[in-house]
Amino acid sequence: MEHGGELVWQLIRHGHCSFMAKITTGNFCRNPYNVTGVCNRSSCPLANNRYATIREDNGVFYLYMKTIERAHIPKDMWEKVKLPRNYEKALEVIDKHLMYWPKLLIHKIKQRLTKMTQMRIRMRKLALKTREKIMTTPRKEKKREARREEKAEKAALLEKSIEKELLERLQKGVYQQSDIYNYPLEEYNKVLDMEKLKAADEEEDEEEPEIEYVEGYDELEEEEDMEDFGGFATFKSQGDYDDDENDGSADDEEAEPVDQSRAKRKMALASKRVEKKGLDSKSKKPRVIVEVEREDAGERQRVVQ
Amino acid sequence: MGGKRKKSDGDDVEEAEEGSKKKTRTSAEKKEQLLPSMIKNKDKRSEVHAKLKRQKKLDKRAKAKARDAAAKRALDLGEEPPEKKVPRTIENTREFDETVCRPDDEELFAGNDADEFSSILNQQQTPKILITTCRFNSTRGPAFISELLSVIPNAHYYKRGTYDLKKIVEYAKNKHFTSVIVVHTNRREPDALLVIGIPNGPTAHFKLSKLVLRKDIKNHGTPTSHKPELVLNNFTTRLGHRVGRLIQSLFPQDPEHKGRRVVTFHNQRDFIFFRHHRYIFETKEVKKAESKSKKDKDGKSENVPEQKTIARLQECGPRFTLKLISLQHGTFDTKGGEYEWVHKPEMDTSRRRFFL
Numbered sequence: 001m002e003h004g005g006e007l008v009w010q011l012i013r014h015g016h017c018s019f020m021a022k023i024t025t026g027n028f029c030r031n032p033y034n035v036t037g038v039c040n041r042s043s044c045p046l047a048n049n050r051y052a053t054i055r056e057d058n059g060v061f062y063l064y065m066k067t068i069e070r071a072h073i074p075k076d077m078w079e080k081v082k083l084p085r086n087y088e089k090a091l092e093v094i095d096k097h098l099m100y101w102p103k104l105l106i107h108k109i110k111q112r113l114t115k116m117t118q119m120r121i122r123m124r125k126l127a128l129k130t131r132e133k134i135m136t137t138p139r140k141e142k143k144r145e146a147r148r149e150e151k152a153e154k155a156a157l158l159e160k161s162i163e164k165e166l167l168e169r170l171q172k173g174v175y176q177q178s179d180i181y182n183y184p185l186e187e188y189n190k191v192l193d194m195e196k197l198k199a200a201d202e203e204e205d206e207e208e209p210e211i212e213y214v215e216g217y218d219e220l221e222e223e224e225d226m227e228d229f230g231g232f233a234t235f236k237s238q239g240d241y242d243d244d245e246n247d248g249s250a251d252d253e254e255a256e257p258v259d260q261s262r263a264k265r266k267m268a269l270a271s272k273r274v275e276k277k278g279l280d281s282k283s284k285k286p287r288v289i290v291e292v293e294r295e296d297a298g299e300r301q302r303v304v305q
Numbered sequence: 306m307g308g309k310r311k312k313s314d315g316d317d318v319e320e321a322e323e324g325s326k327k328k329t330r331t332s333a334e335k336k337e338q339l340l341p342s343m344i345k346n347k348d349k350r351s352e353v354h355a356k357l358k359r360q361k362k363l364d365k366r367a368k369a370k371a372r373d374a375a376a377k378r379a380l381d382l383g384e385e386p387p388e389k390k391v392p393r394t395i396e397n398t399r400e401f402d403e404t405v406c407r408p409d410d411e412e413l414f415a416g417n418d419a420d421e422f423s424s425i426l427n428q429q430q431t432p433k434i435l436i437t438t439c440r441f442n443s444t445r446g447p448a449f450i451s452e453l454l455s456v457i458p459n460a461h462y463y464k465r466g467t468y469d470l471k472k473i474v475e476y477a478k479n480k481h482f483t484s485v486i487v488v489h490t491n492r493r494e495p496d497a498l499l500v501i502g503i504p505n506g507p508t509a510h511f512k513l514s515k516l517v518l519r520k521d522i523k524n525h526g527t528p529t530s531h532k533p534e535l536v537l538n539n540f541t542t543r544l545g546h547r548v549g550r551l552i553q554s555l556f557p558q559d560p561e562h563k564g565r566r567v568v569t570f571h572n573q574r575d576f577i578f579f580r581h582h583r584y585i586f587e588t589k590e591v592k593k594a595e596s597k598s599k600k601d602k603d604g605k606s607e608n609v610p611e612q613k614t615i616a617r618l619q620e621c622g623p624r625f626t627l628k629l630i631s632l633q634h635g636t637f638d639t640k641g642g643e644y645e646w647v648h649k650p651e652m653d654t655s656r657r658r659f660f661l
Binding site: 165170 | 470580615
């Protein structure tokens, strides 16, 4: 009854086939019983009275066969044969059932079986691995979150609150044990200016009155003037007084320590990179007294000149 | 109330009525009052609306002027200026949350002792962090990770490979890490942060946004390798407290103050802002406020310069915001885990309700 097939083919191909899907590369057949998936005269399950396919149900492969005898009974048209798990055995079963069928069809069926086995292996391997699941967020939410974040950032005055927190900690005295060395810029500059003035004066008259610089601080933390250490260090360590006056590290005054321990401490901390060492004596009162002694200053002067 | 009548009359009648209504407004009258939206004619409606707006603006300005005048007058007379009203903010009007931690909550302290971070926070363990990424590479990911490595002391970066997260967690357990941080990327940008506590610590999933790298910050500073100080602001509720402790367990508990580094996690309206600064304390001369009023008692206005300590910050390191998406009780296990808190969209319905 090849005419039946021919007729059907002509009708559906030139007319309308609901299983046909046309894309740029060619025509495909969406019929679930199609072996190759392409819309062809030889691959169309509707247009061929003798046809066979392999379909999968839950990981098990079945061979479906359609013969001319049952072509007019759509209910019993397809004969279903379960194929064994083993690939070779399945091939043998196919050979047995489709013994006298056209070679092309058998070939296509075997190709399909191969492909499906490979896919089955791959799917099982993937199911064992963990894969990332993509979740979507509605755009409205994304925008809402962005807006709220902006407003929250403005409401959280971050710098102010951080500064406030740090100052609170300072007040509480958290930093007492581990001295933070800050160089109060104002005082530093003030003292520097005094320095320059003094230098100018000294060159004029050799005698200079005893000048006492007393700096007091209201804050709890101790602030040492780099001036003192710098001067102290340069005097003691370098011995000679360099002509670094312009650098600003030149000091005419020295730290006259009130306590010996203080002197030690200041000596130790004389470098620009303030390295903190364990301080033995902790002064509760944050007063740094800097005094200038006249004689030493005089010595200094001699060295310079 | 004769809506039709109002439509046909001039605007003055309307305004007058509105003006009188303002003072004796009851809810019933309010309902009957003509809203501009009830006028069907567009031209007329827009006119009415514009007039209303203008009137409102004038009223507001007049009020502000009156307020300033009253304050000035009070100052001049030497009296106390009238109290400044506190503006209403979302933080002021936050919905009452019964899980807010109280300072005398014994249960809270007991919980703190028994939770997963107590050993780290008691300095029995030093934190050791493992940072890794998601499976795919990204453009900004590596830069962000390198900055994270500089921020968090004792952090190590390992490439992801294709290991399962659960395997990574096991590996971390064997090597005695205390936390695992996974930086997740989406569309070539770091998108989410997973913080997993080891050995059986909670897993927090944060959404990351607004990432600004160090090189993109103007006048940035380079951080040293001293141990930073930590500032955690505004973690009020129990959940917030727990998250705060989780963050705290990432950092060492003995900061080196001389390094003057501070890392801040500031929670505002459920967004956690991360900042990294170097700070310095300075004294500044501040003139007293009395010089404003011209009290020429001694012929000179009092200008007592007052020393005030201020803190100055220099930003270094990255800047980003986190938002908690979910907090899971054990280590990472999406299928079988027990979630302590999950963010659901229906929680966003109220603008005054926050969870952290």
